Every structure is written in structure tokens, then in C-alpha cells.
Amino acid sequence: MEPLSSDARAILGLELPTDPRWVDLAALSLAEILTDHAWCEQKAAITCITILQRNSDRAAVVEALAPIVTEEWGHFRLVLAELKKRGLQLGRQRKDDYVNRLLTFAQKGGSHDDRFLDHLLMMALIEARSCERFKRLSEGLDDPQLRKFYRRFMESEAGHYALFIELAETHVPKEKVRERWGEWLAFEAALMKELPVRGDRIH
Ligand SMILES: [Fe+2]
Ligand SMILES: [Fe+2]
8 A cells, every 4th residue: 555645644634533432332343343344345435436427537536546446345345254254244234424424514516626526525534534443443452353454444544545635636726625624624523523432333
């Protein structure tokens, strides 16, 4: 995985760290966590396809996102394999309060470019928060194999976070990206404060 560029690193900064109780709750609900995680990966793949479809005239987007679709689908399959190993089934998709609430912040009107920017920044944010949560799991679970499992996801999602930011900066003036990113970070921090700490959800 490519290391984060200094630009991307400078603006990662989630404003509110995850409640330390979350990983202990997650450890008690591993089956739920794995199912929720699997669906998160599936949604990531679908969203990359959607962004690619809506921006097929932007070569950099097509080129960058086509392989990420494969990666996210590969992640989905890795989690499926982990579920199977544990005698668990995928189960039904859960209501995703975190993502649904983030969607309310994304611009519905405005120009195509504004919606494009918000789509990319929302994805960057979900990757950043996922990365943080996977880090917690990689450090806080007892099972050494699962710790390694989540370490790999953490690294991969950090790379995706950087890619979405860089993609935004390729098409939109950097100042505008930074300004809107700050707004997203503030919105997400307020949302995290409001959502209950649940051990059965990745977010
Ligand atoms: Fe992923
Ligand atoms: Fe990702």
C-alpha cells in the first residue's frame, strides 16, 4: 500500500476518537461485527461503482476507482471467509445509521462538481473512520489472527482514504476541498457524539 502523502496525512484528523468502550463491546459481539463489516465492504464496492458511473468522463476517476472496486469486493470476500471459518452466515444487511446520517449532509442540489466533491469526501470520511475502528480492533481484540486480520484492513482503508482525498484535489481546487473537508469532519464528530456506542456495528 502506498504511504499517505503529506497532504493527505495533514487533513486525516478525525475530530473525535472512538469511545474506548467500543472495542470491548465489539469483542463480545464478533458475529455481529463481522456481518456488519462484510456489508460495509459490499457497500464500499457499490459506491465506487456508482461514483465511476456518474463520472465516466473523468479518466482519473475511472482509472483510480476500477481497481478499488476489486479491492473492496476482495475485502467482502475475506470477511465472508472469516464468517464461514467460524460457522457463521452473512445474514441480512443492517440499517446503517452512521452512513444514513452522513448522507443527509451531502449536497443534493448544486452543481455536478459539488455533488461529486461531497461523494468523494463522504467516502474519504467513512474510510478514515473505518480505518480508526479497524485499528482499535487490531489492538484491542484477544485473538491474534483477528488482530492481524484487522491490521490489514486498517492499512488498506487508510490507502483508500488518501485516494479519495487526492482524487478530490485532482478535480476541485485544493482550498475548496479543505474547506468542505473541515465541514465534513465537524459534522461527523457531532454525529459520533450523538450516536450510541454499539458493539454490533463497525460505525
Ligand atoms: Fe474495504
Ligand atoms: Fe475502503
